[in-house]
Amino acid sequence: MSDKPLIDTVDRLIIKATQGGLPLVPRPYHDLAKRLGLDADDVMARVRRMLDSGIIRRIGAVPNHYRLGFSANGMSVWDVRDADIQRAGKDIGALDFVSHCYHRPRHLPDWPYNLFAMIHGRSRAEVEEKAKVVELLLGDSLGAHEILYSTRILKKTGLRLVA
Amino acid sequence: MDTLDRQIINELQGGFPVSEHPYAEIAATLDTSEEELISRLERMLDQGLLSRFGPMYHAERLGGGLTLAAISVPEHRFDAVTEIVNAHAEVAHNYARDHKLNMWFVLATETPERISEVIDEIEAETGLEVVNMPKLEEYFIGLRFDL
Numbered sequence: 001m002s003d004k005p006l007i008d009t010v011d012r013l014i015i016k017a018t019q020g021g022l023p024l025v026p027r028p029y030h031d032l033a034k035r036l037g038l039d040a041d042d043v044m045a046r047v048r049r050m051l052d053s054g055i056i057r058r059i060g061a062v063p064n065h066y067r068l069g070f071s072a073n074g075m076s077v078w079d080v081r082d083a084d085i086q087r088a089g090k091d092i093g094a095l096d097f098v099s100h101c102y103h104r105p106r107h108l109p110d111w112p113y114n115l116f117a118m119i120h121g122r123s124r125a126e127v128e129e130k131a132k133v134v135e136l137l138l139g140d141s142l143g144a145h146e147i148l149y150s151t152r153i154l155k156k157t158g159l160r161l162v163a
Numbered sequence: 164m165d166t167l168d169r170q171i172i173n174e175l176q177g178g179f180p181v182s183e184h185p186y187a188e189i190a191a192t193l194d195t196s197e198e199e200l201i202s203r204l205e206r207m208l209d210q211g212l213l214s215r216f217g218p219m220y221h222a223e224r225l226g227g228g229l230t231l232a233a234i235s236v237p238e239h240r241f242d243a244v245t246e247i248v249n250a251h252a253e254v255a256h257n258y259a260r261d262h263k264l265n266m267w268f269v270l271a272t273e274t275p276e277r278i279s280e281v282i283d284e285i286e287a288e289t290g291l292e293v294v295n296m297p298k299l300e301e302y303f304i305g306l307r308f309d310l
């Protein structure tokens with residue numbers, strides 16, 4: 001599978017100019033184009049192409065879940081039977097209270113968990129209630145699980161992908 | 164935060180138009196004005212209710228490296244190790260968690276090869292093992308808070 005970058009230098013300029021955010025002006029793409037010395041239609045076409053190819057996941061707002069009252073942030077980790085991991089991942093990823101869901105490697109013997117699902121709630125009790133739903137969905141595929149709560153944000157600069 | 168703020172956050176988790184007047188389009192669906200929408204977004208970013216507004220880029224598709232890593236940090240060294248880890252520009256997020264593995268951070272690098280170099284650097288600087296947990300498969304990523 002080829003995962004070569006699908007972007008050129010002009011795309012990189014656009015990425016660099018927007019990785020901190022989109023301009024908050026009535027015509028944001030035109031504003032970008034002007035700043036970068038590009039044509040607005042070209043900027044929009046490139047943004048659309050990056051959306052279509054998945055280089056841009058989406059354009060939107062990222063809520064700060066702590067500030068919005070979702071103060072319990074539980075990283076739930078599950079030891080799922082290897083044969084069931086795909087099905088389990090898809091089922092759990094589809095739950096509306098799961099914000100990220102990944103298959104990651106185990107590190108035995110200390111770390112038997114291979115499925116990670118981030119669960120947000122207004123309280124730990126709410127996160128635990130939601131984790132019960134995951135547990136039910138996993139059924140027989142499940143070994144052990146744990147929920148790791150974040151106690152402090154030590155750094156949050158966000159991704160800077162293009163220097 | 165009032166009802167319109169909530170509606171704006173809910174609406175903008177779903178996507179944003181690529182057009183000449185995208186704020187005006189979203190404003191129309193929320194029954195408000197372009198000016199009001201823009202000023203509320205500015206305020207919610209200033210207040211930290213939103214951590215970001217704009218395109219979310221997919222690191223691996225840009226040719227970069229991305230991983231989640233964790234360290235078991237002895238409690239008495241926690242602040243010093245935090246400083247060492249955070250000093251690396253490639254550390255995008257870092258969280259303390261209540262587990263033996265008590266420090267969890269995301270590394271985002273310009274090239275995939277750079278991931279193991281940064282991990283080696285952090286191990287050398289801290290004398291602690293960094294457990295690397297790159298994703299093998301992604302099933303969902305997104306934030307869908309229903310406010």
